[in-house]
Amino acid sequence: MTGRLTQRQLECLRLSATMTDKDIGRHLGISHHTVSLHIREALRRLEVSSRKAALRRLACEPLYGLDAMAVAPTPALDRPAPGDPADDARGLIETPTAAWFLPPPPRRGFRLGLVLVFAAVAALITVGIVSVVSGAVGALASHAPPAANLTQD
Template sequence: MAQRLTDRQLECLRLSATMTDKDIGRHLGISHHTVSLHVREAMRRLQVPSRKAALRLIASDPLYGPDAIAPRAGPVPVQFAPGDPVDDMEAMIGASARTWPLPPPPRRSVRLGLILLFAAVAALITVGIVNVVFGAVGTLAAHAPPNAILTPD
């Protein structure tokens, strides 16, 4: 082995056997980008092209011991990294209760902006339709015979 891994690199690499970078980040309380950096640096130090090769190498190295790949024990406790948007339902029911990973809902400002944009487009379309109808009625009224339109005297 070229260089020794730091404890954090080793921990991230071991957890990557059974978890995604986002799950590892939540578990350790760090960003998933930081997890990715730790794993890439570990792969660079071990001089291997993939995570799988890195895990195989540390599993066979007596320096890291036979427990190089930690078994997954039950659901991962939900810990949100600083700055991550948190869905209220996910916090209430826990991340393990959902079966499909969903993207976080849009922020309120984005939702409000989309609603206002939709309302403005709908208003413009409505005004356009009203103008077309009034224009058509006015054109037809100009070409109508004089006794076709009854007006109160």
């Protein structure tokens, strides 16, 4: 390892295991571009090419030990767990740092309905194209010269 990581680089790298750069930026109150710069510099100093490899390196380093992987505990009473039926009904989970929307619960038959609608639209478009082409051919046929007599005497 070429150098020690700053506290901010270590924090950004640790949070990158479970959060996106934008989420880390919101959590720390900095720009996601700054988060990206901190992580890139940490990767350079650790002499690795990916965030996953950097986290593995940190876990093995006696200088950082398991502290690099530890996440600050948050009281379970402050916020409900994701997937709680009460939160799914609202669709919103509030946390101390941010709020995010959960995807709606899957609806039965939605995918099949979507495929059927797509197939119906495709069939209508195909019928329309065929009718336009046949109309154009019929219009051209009415203006065509009479067929020449190709039989020989």
